[in-house]
Amino acid sequence: MLDTVREIHTPEGVALRLPAAGPVPRALAWLIDLAIRFALVFIASMAFGLLGSAGMGLYLVLLFLVLWGYPVAFEALWHGQTPGKRALGLRVVAADGAPVGWMASFLRNLMRTVDMLPFGYAFGLAASLADPWSRRLGDVVARTMVVHVADRGHGAGMPPAPAQAPPVPLQPDEQAALIAFAERAWTLTPQRQEELAGIAAPLTGRQGPVGVDRLLAIAQWLLGRRA
Structure with missing residues (x-):
């Protein structure tokens, strides 16, 4: 599926172009994050296994945090990117292009329980194929979308400069x-x-x-x- 571009207009009248990410790069990013989470759980299981029954309780707490807290914490604190999304050059943003917040990230990840049904993210894939901006159900409910991060080449971006209003209104x-x-x-x-x-x-x-x-x-x- 080809990626599409969503154009929105800020209150200042600036047109922002958000290149929506399709299901393939999103799936690859999810697999990277899944591998990282499995590695964390595996290492924790060996460490907590040495603590007996007390270790089992700690393991269950960590398992919950890794499965549910991992994506929410990274998206809210790491500019909308988990390690998998960063590796693939993706980012979660609000539908208006603003940074994603805690509540929106929590809601979109909570909706994964629906997107996964009946198996293999079938609902989420069907929704992303039907949506013009490749959003799964969680993104639609949370009013978010996953976009490609603009390639700045060697980490360069817009040169720094003090802001100055234009002398005349611009079209x-x-x-x-x-x-x-x-x-x-x-x-x-x-x-x-x-x-x-x-x-x-x-x-x-x-x-x-x-x-x-x-x-x-x-x-x-x-x-x-x-x-």
Whole structure:
């Protein structure tokens, strides 16, 4: 199944494109997390087995935490990613693109008991194939979705810059073009950055490196990064 893109608009009028992950990469990420959890349970069973009946009680507590707390804790504390999702470049986000919270993560993982029915995640697979953004039932109920993390290449991202409001209101397509420039600036040579910034000189009133910095500052403002 081909991955699709969900486009949402922020209150500032910025169009965000969320590349939804299909069932295949999600299944691979789940298998990685399953292997990690099995390894943790296996190691714990050997350690707690030395403690006799007291160890059995501790083992059952750990088993519950690993099976149910593992995905919730990682998604809520690790920017929507479990180790398996991070390995596959996936992330859980809210339906509006915001970071996933504790309640949403708990709800989507609790619904796995339904997605697994009648066996082999049949309900979850059927739902993801029918949904335009490949959401399983848990994602639909929790209003979340799994997306591909944008490839920043060697860990690079949008160059840091202080936020600055644009001098005039921008149309949605102009906002999208400006944000796209900022997100791809790290892939361009300084000369190419200045060349493109020169096209936007009527907006920024600047040329050269100063014009590039001004465009990056406006992009930060459009993305809601006011600090």
